[in-house]
Each structure stands twice: as C-alpha cells, then as structure tokens.
Amino acid sequence: MHGTLSRPGEPGPARGRSGLRVPLTLRLALRELRGGLSGFAVFLACIALGVAAIAGVASISRSLTDGLGREGARILGGDLTYSLINRAATPEERAALDAQGRVSVVTTLRAMAVAGEGTALVELKAVGDDYPSTGELVTEPARPLSELLGERDGAEGAVADPVLLTRLDLKVGDRISIAGRPFAIRATLVSEPDRIANGIGFGPRVLISHAALAKSDLVRPGSLNRWSYRLRIPEADDAALQSRAAAVAKAVPDAGWEMRARTNADPRFAKSIERFTQFLTLVGLTALIVGGVGVANAVAAFVERKRGSIATLKSVGAPGGQVVVLYLTQVGLIAALGIAIGLTVGALLPFGLDALFHDSLPLPLNPTIAPTELALAASYGFLTALAFAILPLGRAHDIPVSGLFRDVVDTDAGRTRLRYRLILAAALAGLVALAVGTAFDRRLALIFIVAAGLAFGLLRLVAIGLMAGARRLPRPRMAAPRMALANLHRPGALTPAIVLSLGLGVTLLVTLSLIDANVRRTLTNSLPAKAPNLFFLDIPSSDADAFHGFLGGLAPGAKIERVPMMRGRITALNGVPAEAIKAPEEAAWVLDGDRGITYAEDLPEGSSLVAGSWWNAEEAKTPLVSFDAELAGKLDLKVGGSVTVNVLGRTLTARIANLRKVEWRSLGINFVMVFSPGTFRGAPHSDLATLTFPDGPDARAEAGILRDVARAYPSVTSVRVKEALEAVSDIVGKLVLAIRGASGIAVVASLFVLAGALAAGHRARLYDAVVLKTLGATRRRLLAAYTLEYGALGVATAIFGLAAGTLAGWVIVTRVMKLEFTLDLSGALVAATLAVAFAILLGLAGTWRILGQKPAPYLRQF
Numbered sequence: 001m002h003g004t005l006s007r008p009g010e011p012g013p014a015r016g017r018s019g020l021r022v023p024l025t026l027r028l029a030l031r032e033l034r035g036g037l038s039g040f041a042v043f044l045a046c047i048a049l050g051v052a053a054i055a056g057v058a059s060i061s062r063s064l065t066d067g068l069g070r071e072g073a074r075i076l077g078g079d080l081t082y083s084l085i086n087r088a089a090t091p092e093e094r095a096a097l098d099a100q101g102r103v104s105v106v107t108t109l110r111a112m113a114v115a116g117e118g119t120a121l122v123e124l125k126a127v128g129d130d131y132p133s134t135g136e137l138v139t140e141p142a143r144p145l146s147e148l149l150g151e152r153d154g155a156e157g158a159v160a161d162p163v164l165l166t167r168l169d170l171k172v173g174d175r176i177s178i179a180g181r182p183f184a185i186r187a188t189l190v191s192e193p194d195r196i197a198n199g200i201g202f203g204p205r206v207l208i209s210h211a212a213l214a215k216s217d218l219v220r221p222g223s224l225n226r227w228s229y230r231l232r233i234p235e236a237d238d239a240a241l242q243s244r245a246a247a248v249a250k251a252v253p254d255a256g257w258e259m260r261a262r263t264n265a266d267p268r269f270a271k272s273i274e275r276f277t278q279f280l281t282l283v284g285l286t287a288l289i290v291g292g293v294g295v296a297n298a299v300a301a302f303v304e305r306k307r308g309s310i311a312t313l314k315s316v317g318a319p320g321g322q323v324v325v326l327y328l329t330q331v332g333l334i335a336a337l338g339i340a341i342g343l344t345v346g347a348l349l350p351f352g353l354d355a356l357f358h359d360s361l362p363l364p365l366n367p368t369i370a371p372t373e374l375a376l377a378a379s380y381g382f383l384t385a386l387a388f389a390i391l392p393l394g395r396a397h398d399i400p401v402s403g404l405f406r407d408v409v410d411t412d413a414g415r416t417r418l419r420y421r422l423i424l425a426a427a428l429a430g431l432v433a434l435a436v437g438t439a440f441d442r443r444l445a446l447i448f449i450v451a452a453g454l455a456f457g458l459l460r461l462v463a464i465g466l467m468a469g470a471r472r473l474p475r476p477r478m479a480a481p482r483m484a485l486a487n488l489h490r491p492g493a494l495t496p497a498i499v500l501s502l503g504l505g506v507t508l509l510v511t512l513s514l515i516d517a518n519v520r521r522t523l524t525n526s527l528p529a530k531a532p533n534l535f536f537l538d539i540p541s542s543d544a545d546a547f548h549g550f551l552g553g554l555a556p557g558a559k560i561e562r563v564p565m566m567r568g569r570i571t572a573l574n575g576v577p578a579e580a581i582k583a584p585e586e587a588a589w590v591l592d593g594d595r596g597i598t599y600a601e602d603l604p605e606g607s608s609l610v611a612g613s614w615w616n617a618e619e620a621k622t623p624l625v626s627f628d629a630e631l632a633g634k635l636d637l638k639v640g641g642s643v644t645v646n647v648l649g650r651t652l653t654a655r656i657a658n659l660r661k662v663e664w665r666s667l668g669i670n671f672v673m674v675f676s677p678g679t680f681r682g683a684p685h686s687d688l689a690t691l692t693f694p695d696g697p698d699a700r701a702e703a704g705i706l707r708d709v710a711r712a713y714p715s716v717t718s719v720r721v722k723e724a725l726e727a728v729s730d731i732v733g734k735l736v737l738a739i740r741g742a743s744g745i746a747v748v749a750s751l752f753v754l755a756g757a758l759a760a761g762h763r764a765r766l767y768d769a770v771v772l773k774t775l776g777a778t779r780r781r782l783l784a785a786y787t788l789e790y791g792a793l794g795v796a797t798a799i800f801g802l803a804a805g806t807l808a809g810w811v812i813v814t815r816v817m818k819l820e821f822t823l824d825l826s827g828a829l830v831a832a833t834l835a836v837a838f839a840i841l842l843g844l845a846g847t848w849r850i851l852g853q854k855p856a857p858y859l860r861q862f
Helices: 024-035 041-070 072-076 091-098 145-149 162-168 210-215 238-251 267-305 307-315 320-357 371-394 401-406 418-437 442-472 479-489 495-530 541-554 585-591 629-634 699-712 721-760 762-774 779-816 826-851 855-861
Strands: 080-085 102-115 118-127 138-140 156-160 175-178 181-191 205-209 225-232 258-261 534-540 559-573 594-599 607-612 624-628 642-647 650-662 673-675 686-692 717-720
Touching (some): 024 320, 041 267, 041 320, 041 721, 072 258, 080 238, 080 559, 091 102, 091 225, 091 238, 102 210, 102 699, 102 717, 118 162, 118 210, 118 699, 145 156, 145 181, 145 205, 156 162, 156 175, 156 210, 162 181, 181 205, 181 210, 205 210, 238 258, 267 307, 267 320, 267 371, 267 418, 267 442, 307 320, 320 371, 418 442, 442 779, 479 779, 495 721, 495 779, 495 826, 534 541, 534 699, 534 721, 541 559, 541 686, 541 699, 559 585, 699 717, 721 826, 762 779, 779 826
Parallel strands (some): 118 205, 156 181
Antiparallel strands (some): 080 225, 102 118, 102 225, 138 181, 156 205, 534 686, 534 717, 559 686, 607 650, 624 673, 642 650
C-alpha cells in the first residue's frame, strides 16, 4: 500500500496531468489497481456474463421491434391492410378502398394437394400479377409471376415450397391436383416478403393465381378463407395514413374487417416479442444475481488479501468509513470494466446475428445500438455489484488493527454496521424497481423476485442446517471423516458459498428439465391419445350428410363428430366496443382478430355448465350464446350480459345464456362461443368434422382416408392431428432451445461462482494443508478428507435442488402454462448427478495444487 491520507488543513486532492483535481480516494484506488486484477477473474466474468445476457436480449428485441416498424409495409404487403373472413369485399367496400390508393388482393386458405398416391395439406395463397406490391418475391428459377402462374398446356401454374416437393417426391415441372384441378409446379418458393403476416402455417406454401382460384370449388359460401386488401400509399406519412383509414371507416362503418397499418404491422407478434424478451431478461437477471454471489466471494477474498493495507491505513488514523469507500471505489472501477465488457458483447450481438444468419432469419432484424436498453443493463450490473459487495467491504469497518494483523483463518467481523445494511437494502430495492418497472408482465416479475428471494433464503438455511448438524454429530474415529466433518462447520468454512452456488445451479437445471419433459410429453404423448386422429374442414353444408356417410364407410368403427362452423369477430361486449376494452393479456386474444364460432341445440361434448342453463327448443329460436367460463371471468362477462359479433359482414348481438367449462386439451370440437341455432339459422356455413379411431392412431388407415377424401371431396381440407402437433412441437422446441441457451448462461454463472468460492478459500486450505502436513498427514489422507467434504456438500445441495426445482417446475407447468404435471425425474437426476460430480472434481482440482506445496516457506510466512 503506498500513499498517505491528507491531514486536516493540508492541501486537498492533487492535480492530475490535465490540471484537474483528482480526489484522494480515487487516486489511491487507481494506484492500487496498478498491480493488476489478480483475484478478480470470477468477479469480472460474473458481471460481464450477466450484463451481456441482459444487454444482448434487450438489443435483439429492440432490433426486432425496429425491424418490424421499418419493414411494416413489406410485412403487411401494403401501407394499410383490410382483411375479411369467409367473404370478398362488396362493391361498396371495394370502392371505398380504391378511393384511398392502389389496391392489391391476396386470398389465403388451406387445401389438399394430391400427387399420385400421396396427399399433403398446403397453405394456399392466391395472388395477382401485381404481387408483391412491396418487397421482393424470390423463386427458383426466377421468372415473371405471370409466366409462372399462368395457364399453359392444360394446367394452371403454381409456385411451391420445397418442403412440398420433398414430401410428395416431386420436382419442378411435375403436376399436382388441388380441388380436383391440375397445377404444374413451375418454380420453388425461396422467400416471400409478407410471410410473417400469414401467421403460423401447418403446411407448405403454394402460390396460385386469382384466376385459378376462381375456377376451383374452394371459395364458396361458408368456406374458410381470408381476403386481404392491401393499399399502397408510399407518399403518405403516418398522419395521412390515419386520415385515409378514418375515411374508409366512415364510408363503410359496418364492414367488419380487420385493419392494420404499416406502423403496427403485427401487434400480436410485437407483444409476443415483448413477453418473450421479458422472460429471457429475467433469466439473464438470474445469471446476474447468481453471479452476485461470485462478486461477494471475490470481494471477501479481496479484503482478505488487503489486510495489511487496511491495517496500515487504520493504524495511521484513517476512519473505517474512508477505508470502505476506498475499496468500494476499487470494486466499482472493476465492476465498471466488467459492465463495459458485457455491454459491448450485448450491443454487438444483433449485428453478429444479422451478419451470420441474415438470409435465413424469418424475421426482419434491424441491428441498432439501443442506448436505453444498454443503460438498463448497466444499471442492473452496478446495482448487483453494489448489493453483493457492500457487506464484505462493510465488515472491515469495525475490525481493530490488531485483529486485522492477527486473524488469519476466522474472518468473521461480527455484525455489519447499519449504514451498510441500508445501502444493501437500497440496492436491492433498486433491482426490484428496475425488474418490475420495466416488465411487460409485472405479476411475473414479482413472482420471479419472490422466488429468487426464497431461493437465496432457503439455501442459506440449508447451509446453516448443514453446519449445525455437522457440529452436533459425533466425531468419527477415522482421521479423514473427522477432518471432513470439521471442515463443514469450522470458522471460514466453504459450506455457505458452495451450497448457494451449486444449489442455484442444480435448482435451475432440474426446473428446466421438468418443464421441458412436461411440455414435450403434453405435445407428443398425452394429446394424441385423447385427441381425434383427423380433422376435416370446409365441408360444404349441402354435402355434409353424404360426407358423414362416406367417412363411415371408410372407417366403420370410428367415432365421427360434425358441427357447423363459421368465422366471426367480437365487436363489443356488454355494449362496449372491443377496441375500448382493456382485457388482461391471457384473454386479449379473444378480442384480437376473428374466432371460430358455431351453433348447437345441445351442450357440446367436453363441456360442463358452471352458470346459467342450456336453452330449450323455444329459447333456441332467439339469439343466445354460451361463453367459456374461464375467459368470461377475465373479461368480466356474466349470465345476462351481451356479446356482439360480426359474421359475414352482418353484425348481431346475443344474450349470454350460460357459462361453461371447456376441456380444451382433449382437442375435440369446441368453441369459445356456441350460439343458439336460431341465431344463424339459414346463414351460409361449412361443416367441421373429426374422426377418432377406437384403438388409437393408425398411420396407414389415416393415409388411406386422406387419399380417398382428397379424391372424392377435393374441396375438403383434411388435417392429421399428429402433423399439426408436430408443427406446434417444432415451434415450442425452438422456444425451449432459446430458453435453454439463456438459462445456460445462469448455469455457467453458477459454475463461475463455485470456482470463485473454492478460490476464495485457497488461503485457509493452504494454511490447513501446511499445518497438517507438518504434523505428518499424507496427501492421500488429506485428499480423502476433502473428497468426503465436497461429496457431502454436493449430495445435500443436490437433494435441495431436486426438491426446489421440482416445486418450481410444478408451479410453472400448472400455474403459468396451465398443463398437467407429471413427475419425470430421469433428466433431473442426471443433471443433479453431473452437477455434484463436477463440484467434487472442481474442488479436488483446486485442492491438488495446494497439497503439493512444501510446508517450510509458508510456515515462515504464517
């Protein structure tokens, strides 16, 4: 330690080379840091890792949001888009749109493609020669769209996703049949600019012309199709767009269409980004908080190394508070370096992602430096460093000089002063305020904070319990077990640090393992056993009875259900317009876009009444509706209230007759809203049917039915439930992969903390080893003692991690995801075992070098 403190009345801070006065505390801190950052590797790694995770997630989210905003017109296919379900625009509606700008039309629907003995569900998209009105359509080979889709040699043209060619074993030039009409595949689809706007698809994309669609039997009254009218007004600014939209709304107020503007191309997707960003940010914050334990260990070891310097300062009259400020300044400077590293990595992450995967990214990414998000990540880093560093530093305030020189093993300085505990409380309050104040879902953020606090508290109790238990156990006769038992509870024991770091890591691994297992079990095992095997859409109502008989002939023992189906949008609840209702996030989807609706005389299977009564024959003649009870509670709907919907351009209001509980996970036919028959009697509609085999899935029988239905009823769309679930499972798998990646950062942080905890105990271990070897202990006996110690800590921590991780997994699966929970500890046990083995190996690796030291040089120091 070099340098002196100014006495009262002496000149103040010295001037630097630039002439600016440098405070003495900062000058001394910088002077001490000239010796390097030895011992702070774990500190830097923990801070940098956590900050990089938060900054990276936030920067990518901002880049995606900016990309959606910048590419809004390309995503929508126009500056304003108006969508209608099950019908095209009327002449009056089309005239209102034409008056505001150049209009292009895109129609999307599902259909069955047949090639030889093979069939496949496809996402059909009918476009005009002006498609796309913005952006670029890329095909292979590249040809004008009119040439690719035009009629030639007795067949209409089509551009197909390469997945379809692989599935049906086709090549460019081959023909497929859609709705009984031949289509020649003239190119494969490489990319389409408006793919995101089409939502999740359950089949490969096929582009055809509007002329070809008109010749088919796919568009009929009641069939499920979406007509999108895209207005291109490139010269209009945002205010002008609002004015044009208002003019359309005034001209045709009852059109019942869904309108989107380029400024908010996909609000549902933007909300999903915000929600997923919050989750990953909380995972990153977990990594930072876990790393905070490493910060505390590193700072405690730093104070231990600086005993001589602290003693010197206090012996020449430096107040304890000034000593704390001096070393807190050093820690702050080192934390700033770690934060700068984390911010740099996080800020560059979107640019690296764009450079490596630009052509394969399905989303528009606009890499940008996000100052607000980076400042937020830096705030998390500083507050975490302060919260975990202040107590180890504050304990040195009241230690007498004699104690600093004499105390080697027991570093316990007693109770920390109130001022440092208040600083800790303020730092923790700042972390809570940041996490909750910036959260998309504040309830989830609060749950996370409470869970993190409980985890830390419980792990502290586990450590205290282990130490108390070890203290009360009888002393073994053998030397190695006796030493291991003593090491668990002695002054300066590693028990609290190892239990905390290893416990958090095991808990996180077990939680992720159980969530992953339950989500995949739900998607791959439980649902197919309960669900129908096949769904059939767009069954013409005039052919419904004949189709039912046809299915019965193909599968005599199968259960067949059939209901009428239409699409409609909720426009008001209890007279309040849907856009004015602030629904909770878990229920807002009901008001966003169109919903499938039906009517029925009897209570649908899989439903049970919880309020009101089902209508009788007389009541069924009036407009009544049965609403899902859970959603009704979230939307504040009760029996006697009203629901207004727009169906096929017609607006009608129905009274809520009853509320019912729906078993959605059965995947049977059910709807949020079931209307009385009199509400839509005589309205054009199609039917929806399901087929369930009595003995479970039968791949060969399903394939045969799909082929026969596609030939006999080419306009009917057939969906294999297994394929739909596989598509959903693929999406969920990608989300789980992202969660695993982010959570892996927290696990890595816990490993850093564990390594830091072992490094922090190096001096005490070295002291023990020297003394014991002087007394005749062999390396083998010492190694056995340390193995037993680390093994006991690992097993005890793994038991806690299994229990806590199972509880956390159960809460997330049942309360957040609303799924059934099955205890499958196979993956969790593997994770816990590996964690324990790693802890033992890491501990022994650090101990091995200590055991090789010769006693003489260290005895002279001690």
